[in-house]
Amino acid sequence: MSVKPAEQVFSREQFDGILRRRFFYAPSFDLYGGVSGLYDYGPAGCSLQANIIDLWKRHFILEEDMLEVDCTALTPHEVLKTSGHVDKFADWMCRDLKTGEIFRADHLVEEVLEARLKGDKEARGIAHEPIEESEDKKKRKKKVKEIKAIKLEDSVVQEYETVLAKIDGYSGLELGDIIKKYEIGNPATGGPLEPPIEFNLMFETSIGPSGQLRGFLRPETAQGQFLNFNKLLDCNNNKMPFASASVGKSFRNEISPRAGLLRVREFLMAEIEHFVDPKDKSHPRFHEVKDIKIRALPKDVQAAGSTDLTEITLGDAVSTGMIDNETLGYFVGRIYLFMCKIGMDESRMRFRQHMANEMAHYASDCWDCELQSSYGWVECVGCADRSAYDLSVHSARTNQKLVVREALEEPIVVNEFEVDIDKKKFGPRYRRDAGKVEQWLLNRTQCEREDLAAELAKNGKIVAKIPDVAEPVEIESSLVNIEKRERKEHVREYVPNVIEPSFGIGRILYSLLEHSFWNRPEDADRSVLSFVPRIAPSKVLVVPLSSNAQFTPLVTQLTRELRKAHISAKVDDSSASIGKRYARNDEMGTPFGITIDFQTVSDGTVTIRERDTTEQRRGTIPDVIAAVRAMVFEGATWDEGTAKLAKFEGQEA
Known part of the structure; x- marks a missing residue:
């Protein structure tokens, strides 16, 4: 139950002061003057990030039954050359x-x-x-x-x-x-x-002592998932559609890092690759999100030079073609729900569609979830339909099929161009390049084969530039035949399309910090971070009323019971007043405070305080811990979680 004021001037000085003082994060190598774009997370930042990732995994990997992988960050040059990153990133x-x-x-x-x-x-x-x-x-x-x-x-x-x-x-x-x-x-x-x-933007390096194997630190986690497609398909019993997911570090050599965690050179990503049949991009659970209303910035509005937002349900966005297909729309909805679940301000969230000249050449549609901060609107999640590009280029480069094979109930008649190679003549003609020329011919698409057939019929030969072959190659009609033939197929073979939601965890974390920050109207020097209990770095502050020796065993008992209930807690037994101790932890975003006083000594009851409203309730230790568990792990509100506890006035000063 937040009491955060609707309108309040954002104080950068106060906000940065809290982040420094409470060590959420700080510039790396600070003693040496720091390095632009590199940051270290402190205890509070580590815990906050871990809780965001934990909720992300539950929301996506667990609830969507995804296959998690963890791939290496060091990537050979050849892989990123094939993916297009060497030339275009x-x-x-x-x-x-x-x-x-x-x-x-x-x-x-x-x-x-x-x-x-x-x-x-x-x-x-x-x-x-x-x-x-x-x-x-x-x-x-x-x-x-x-x-x-x-x-x-x-x-x-x-x-x-x-x-x-x-x-x-x-x-x-x-x-x-x-x-x-x-x-x-x-x-x-x-x-x-x-x-x-x-x-x-990629960091280049050498793999091995010889320095001959060029490599890069990966700029994204996606390529490892694509290269493991066949293994993942097998793990899913060859059933489609399915999704893989990965959380890990990526690296980009930014030209001018700025705005703290919003543009850095080393960062944590969480990426999903949802593999889907290109002929059927419907989603069986789309009905669960179709009524969600998003604030959208379509590409045609931007092309007209405007940033006016359109409120539209996902069902209408898909049915009108604003969003290309149901699966893409479904993940836009799931992204929205995740952002709400971790406590983002819905009024400062929008989904912006990539314009035609901004979108990757292989993508059919792409939407960014953007969050508003004091730096303006910042892309925090990209959700793109990458078509079949990635699997296709890696398959062509490695000569390994990355496809789905689906048995057909009824055979279908196919008319396609087929390539016949006279291998007896091919080897002597091209010698060590014979394999490269042969694979180049066999890997051509139907459109390319049609053009080659026409060239062969007209000129009696094909002249082609083959990768890794120095000179253009002439392929005469006596060596190859390309013609259209009819055949029956009992198995459908296709390259899946990919819907990719990609999350920048650092940007999400920073935006959440800003969205959660406010000052108490009655005291502008008292700042609060209103994290939802599930993702708060620490859930409970244990506060003994004084240094009285009678409180020590009770503090020990309470913290032990909290740990047994998997609730993170910190003890503040300093000499500061209870009010100051609470205020310090309000800055940390700790949602609940439990006070041990002399009444606890006599009857075993304690008070529990809610961070935003400062309301207090009283009950036994088991009842208070049960209330905290309900609010942290089950999403109960303050009133729901503490319904069995008595209202309490006093103590805070």
Whole structure:
């Protein structure tokens, strides 16, 4: 039962002070000056992260009957070359040639245009949202010369807002044009920048002492799941559809890490790969989520330069085609329910659809769950239909089938192009490259085979560039025949499509910290983190009224009983007042406090205090522990959990 004020100015200074003081997380290697984009989690942060992951596993892996895997972070170059990461996993950066300073192009455009719009509002006398900005953002904005109270033309304001609405979808060339058009330079010096260039975000390394096997630290956990597809299908008794899941560290060499945990170089991911029949993307449990209403930002709205949200049920979103299919819609619903379950503010959550020029070339649809913080809207979960891309490219590269075989009740007639190779002539003709040429021919799609058949009929040969073969290869009609034939199939063989929800745990954790933070209206210096009991780092604060020796065995008994009930608890027997001890743990997000006093000595009863309302109830130790268990593990409300306990007034000061 939260009493968090609906409207309250967010204090960055207070918020950061709590995170530092209570050691939720801190910059890594702080004694040596730190390294940008790397952070260490303290006891409270570790516990909070572990509880989020535990709830994630229960919500997805357990409830959806998924197959969990744990794959290595070191990945050979060949794997990520095949997946496309070596060539395409990049962001756009631009450099000041005089100073050598580097900027991520889209972030630079975003900050400069936002600063100009802020200056326009100041000139027009329009109030800003009451959110205190972070110190690093303040320092950057001090450098931006355009942050002056200068009134802009209405048409220019509209242009800026349109650019900002589309900022996630621009190519490097388009970002370069924007930088040139709006005369965006180095914010510190005003000097010109070179056009944006691609920067690959993967950390490269060598595997083994020889240094000859190139590798990378993985940028995502997905590839290990794809490469183990056949084993996973076997674990699922060859039944479709099914899903695998993985939780682990990933690494990205960010150009300009910023905003704390929101953009880092080493982070925890939780990813799901749901394998589905490409001809049937319905979901048997879609009815469970179809009535959930989400706040959506479709791609056509963004393309029009707007960020107006649409409230729509998932059932309507799928039936109208806004969301491509039921399985994708189902996971959007499950993501929404998970976010609510861990305590996110629903009014600060939206689902944004990727625009056409932003989406991966192989994806048919993609939605991001974005959470609003003092840094703006931040992508925390991506949910994409990756089609059959990943399994197809790895299958083609390794010559291993990654397919599902399904027996047909009735045979079907298929008309397809087939490739016949004269192997007696093939070997002598191409020698050591014969296997590569043969596999290249056999791995062509039906469309490609049709084109090759036409080329063979017209020219009497095929000229092709074969991977790992130095020169173009000529394949004459005497060596190969490609023609369309009719045949009966009793088994259907297909490459599954993949629906992939991908969670950035650090971003979720940070957003949850902000969403949970507030100050007591009666005392602005008393801050609270209103975590739901299930994910709070510690569930109970045990508070002896004083240092009286009579309380010691009772504290020992109570903490022992709490541990036996699997409830994490901390004891604060310091000399501070009970009020101060409670206030310290309100900052930690501890939902309940149990006080041992002189009445406990006489009748064995204790008081239990609720963090947000500060209400107190009294009962026996077994009854109070039962109430805590109900609220932590069963989701009971304060009133439901403490229904058998007596109301209590007093003690807190």
